[in-house]
Amino acid sequence: MISIDDISSAATRLRGVAVETPLIRCAELDQVAGGRIYVKPECLQVTGSFKIRGAYNLLSQLGEMQAKNGVVAWSSGNHAQGVAAAGGMLGISTAIVMPEDAPKSKIENTQRLGGEIILYNRYEGDREKIAKRIAAERGASIVPSYDHPHIIAGQGTVGLEMMLQAQAQDTEVDQALVCCGGGGLIAGSAIAMKSLNSDVKIYPVEPICFDDTARSLCSGQREKNHQNARSICDALQTESPGEITFPINKKLLEPGLTVSDDDVRSAMRFAFRNLKLVVEPGGAVALAAILAGKVETARKTTLVVLSGGNVDYKLFSEIMADGD
Amino acid sequence: MISIDDISSAATRLRGVAVETPLIRCAELDQVAGGRIYVKPECLQVTGSFKIRGAYNLLSQLGEMQAKNGVVAWSSGNHAQGVAAAGGMLGISTAIVMPEDAPKSKIENTQRLGGEIILYNRYEGDREKIAKRIAAERGASIVPSYDHPHIIAGQGTVGLEMMLQAQAQDTEVDQALVCCGGGGLIAGSAIAMKSLNSDVKIYPVEPICFDDTARSLCSGQREKNHQNARSICDALQTESPGEITFPINKKLLEPGLTVSDDDVRSAMRFAFRNLKLVVEPGGAVALAAILAGKVETARKTTLVVLSGGNVDYKLFSEIMADGD
Numbered sequence: 282m283i284s285i286d287d288i289s290s291a292a293t294r295l296r297g298v299a300v301e302t303p304l305i306r307c308a309e310l311d312q313v314a315g316g317r318i319y320v321k322p323e324c325l326q327v328t329g330s331f332k333i334r335g336a337y338n339l340l341s342q343l344g345e346m347q348a349k350n351g352v353v354a355w356s357s358g359n360h361a362q363g364v365a366a367a368g369g370m371l372g373i374s375t376a377i378v379m380p381e382d383a384p385k386s387k388i389e390n391t392q393r394l395g396g397e398i399i400l401y402n403r404y405e406g407d408r409e410k411i412a413k414r415i416a417a418e419r420g421a422s423i424v425p426s427y428d429h430p431h432i433i434a435g436q437g438t439v440g441l442e443m444m445l446q447a448q449a450q451d452t453e454v455d456q457a458l459v460c461c462g463g464g465g466l467i468a469g470s471a472i473a474m475k476s477l478n479s480d481v482k483i484y485p486v487e488p489i490c491f492d493d494t495a496r497s498l499c500s501g502q503r504e505k506n507h508q509n510a511r512s513i514c515d516a517l518q519t520e521s522p523g524e525i526t527f528p529i530n531k532k533l534l535e536p537g538l539t540v541s542d543d544d545v546r547s548a549m550r551f552a553f554r555n556l557k558l559v560v561e562p563g564g565a566v567a568l569a570a571i572l573a574g575k576v577e578t579a580r581k582t583t584l585v586v587l588s589g590g591n592v593d594y595k596l597f598s599e600i601m602a603d604g605d
Numbered sequence: 606m607i608s609i610d611d612i613s614s615a616a617t618r619l620r621g622v623a624v625e626t627p628l629i630r631c632a633e634l635d636q637v638a639g640g641r642i643y644v645k646p647e648c649l650q651v652t653g654s655f656k657i658r659g660a661y662n663l664l665s666q667l668g669e670m671q672a673k674n675g676v677v678a679w680s681s682g683n684h685a686q687g688v689a690a691a692g693g694m695l696g697i698s699t700a701i702v703m704p705e706d707a708p709k710s711k712i713e714n715t716q717r718l719g720g721e722i723i724l725y726n727r728y729e730g731d732r733e734k735i736a737k738r739i740a741a742e743r744g745a746s747i748v749p750s751y752d753h754p755h756i757i758a759g760q761g762t763v764g765l766e767m768m769l770q771a772q773a774q775d776t777e778v779d780q781a782l783v784c785c786g787g788g789g790l791i792a793g794s795a796i797a798m799k800s801l802n803s804d805v806k807i808y809p810v811e812p813i814c815f816d817d818t819a820r821s822l823c824s825g826q827r828e829k830n831h832q833n834a835r836s837i838c839d840a841l842q843t844e845s846p847g848e849i850t851f852p853i854n855k856k857l858l859e860p861g862l863t864v865s866d867d868d869v870r871s872a873m874r875f876a877f878r879n880l881k882l883v884v885e886p887g888g889a890v891a892l893a894a895i896l897a898g899k900v901e902t903a904r905k906t907t908l909v910v911l912s913g914g915n916v917d918y919k920l921f922s923e924i925m926a927d928g929d
Contacts, residue, residue, distance in 0.1 A: 303624060303627045303649070324881040325627070325629055325881055327632070394632070553883055557653055557883040559877055590881030594878070597877075598925060601921075
C-alpha cells in the first residue's frame with residue numbers, strides 16, 4: 282500500500298525543506314558495541330525531530346480547499362512542531378491539541394512556529410475527540426501523527442536516507458534500531474530499508490510500560506498500554522500501535538526491544554559526552570538499547586536513529602547531574 | 606605555497622577517516638540574523654573537533670622511519686585528541702604536552718585514544734620547549750597545531766567541504782565566520798573557499814584579549830596577546846598568529862571580529878536550545894559573533910563554523926543555568 286516509490290517521492294518533496302542529517306560514527310560507541318554503529322541524528326532536523334518529514338509530506342499534498350481550511354493535529358510536541366513548521370512554509374493555518382504537561386519548550390516552539398495551541402489533560406481528556414470537534418467546526422483536515430500513508434511515507438525518508446548514506450560509504454548494514462511510538466517512523470523506514478536490502482533486520486525500541494508494539498508483535502494483534510503507565514519518554518506515549526502502521530510493522534519488524542528510564546538517562550549522558558548531541562528521552566531509546574546490550578551488536582553494522590532533541594534544560598540538567 | 610590541490614588531496618586522504626559534517630539550518634538563527642545562516646558543526650567530527658583533519662593529513666604523510674619514531678605535539682586538548690586518534694589509526698605512537706588546567710574530558714579522551722600525556726603549567730611552563738626536548742630525546746617528529754602546510758591543508762578541508770555542500774544546494778555564499786586561534790583552520794579554509802569563489806568574505810573570530818589576529822591584520826605584523834589574558838575559550842589561547850598562517854590570513858581575510866565570554870555563553874545556550882548541539886566555548890565564537898551582531902548578516906548567506914564540542918559537563922551546566 283505504501284511503496285518505496287511513495288517514499289522516494291516524499292524525499293523529493295522534502296528537498297530543501299528537511300535537512301539530510303548525516304550518519305555519525307563514534308569510537309566509544311563502536312567500542313561498547315564491539316561492532317560498527319552509525320548514528321542518524323534527527324535531533325538536528327528542522328524543528329528538532331524527524332516529524333517535519335511526515336507533516337510536510339502530507340500538508341504539501343492537500344488540495345486547494347483543504348489547504349485553505351487549515352489543519353488540526355494532536356501531539357505531545359514533536360509532531361506539533363513539525364505540523365506548525367510545515368504549515369508556516371506552505372501558508373496553511375495549523376491548530377494543535379497538546380497535553381498541558383508537554384515539555385515547555387515544545388509548546389513554546391510550536392507557538393512560535395505559528396501553531397495555534399489547545400491544551401488538554403493527558404490523563405483525563407481525549408485529544409482525539411477535541412481535535413475532531415475543532416476540525417468539524419472549521420472544516421479543517423486532521424493531520425494524524427502516524428496513521429496516514431503520507432505521514433508514514435514522509436517519516437520513511439529517514440530509513441531511505443540512511444540506507445543510501447551507508448551504501449555511499451560502501452557499508453553493508455546488518456540491522457537498524459528505531460524508536461517506536463505509534464510506529465510511523467519505523468513502518469516507513471522499514472519499507473524503505475527492506476526494499477533496498479531485504480536482509481536488514483529492523484528492531485523497534487520502546488520504553489518499558491509503553492511496549493505496546495513489542496507485545497503486539499508477539500500476540501499478532503494491536504495491544505494497548507495501561508493507562509497508569511508513566512515514562513520519561515514523553516514522545517513515545519501512544520496508546521497502541523496504529524491501524525495502518527501495525528500491519529506493516531508486523532510484516533517487516535524483528536521482535537521489540539524495551540529500555541528503562543535509567544537506560545534512557547544513561548544514553549542521554551553518553552550522547553552529550555561522546556556525540557556532542559542534545560537528545561530528548563524519547564529520542565534516546567534506540568541508543569539506550571545498544572548501550573544496555575539489548576541486541577547483539579558484536580561484529581555487526583547497526584544503524585541507530587536518534588529521533589529528536591526537544592528537551593527542556595531543567596530536565597536535561599537533572600539527568601546530566603545524575604552521572605554514571 | 607598551499608594550494609587548493611593540497612586541500613583536495615587532504616580531503617581524499619580523509620575519506621572514511623573524518624566525518625563529512627552536514628550544513629545545518631535553523632529558523633531561529635535565520636530570524637535573528639535576518640539572512641540565511643548555514644552552520645558547519647565540527648563538534649560532530651571524530652574526536653569532537655576539526656583537529657583530526659590536519660593531524661591525520663600530516664601523520665599519514667610521514668616517512669616510514671618518522672612514523673616508527675613517533676610524534677610529539679602540544680595542545681590544550683583538541684589537537685591533542687586529533688593527534689592521538691590519527692596516531693591510533695596509523696599505528697604511530699603519540700606523546701602530547703597539555704596544560705594541567707585543560708578540560709578534564711580533553712585530557713581523559715586523549716589518554717583513551719592512546720596518547721601519552723605530559724602535563725605542564727599553562728602560565729609558567731613553555732610547552733614548546735618541553736615538546737622539543739622530548740622530540741629530541743626520542744628522535745620523534747613535532748606535530749605543530751597550526752603552523753605546518755599539511756596541518757593547514759587538512760583543516761582547509763572544512764572550508765572546501767562547506768563550499769561544495771553550499772554549491773550542491775545551489776546556494777551562493779556571501780561570507781564565512783571562522784574561529785581563529787593560531788589560524789590554521791581559517792587559513793586553509795580561506796584558501797579553499799577563495800579558490801572556489803573569490804568574492805566570499807572570510808572573517809576570523811576571536812575572544813576579547815586573544816585578538817592577536819585581529820590586531821595583526823590591522824598592523825600588518827604578528828602581534829602578541831598579553832600573558833595575563835584570560836578567556837573561557839581554552840581552545841583559542843594562542844600567543845600570536847603563526848609564521849605560516851599569518852601571511853595567508855593577511856592576504857585573504859577581512860578584519861577580525863571579537864566576542865566576549867558572555868557572548869560565548871549565550872551562543873552555547875542558543876546551540877543547546879535551537880541546534881541541539883553541544884558546543885565548547887572556543888567552538889562557539891563564530892556563532893556568538895552572529896548573535897551579538899558583530900557582522901552584517903541581513904539579506905546575506907553566511908557560513909558559520911562550530912569548531913568543537915569538547916566541554917566538561919560541570920562548565921556546560923553552569924553556563925546553561927545562567928540563562929538569558
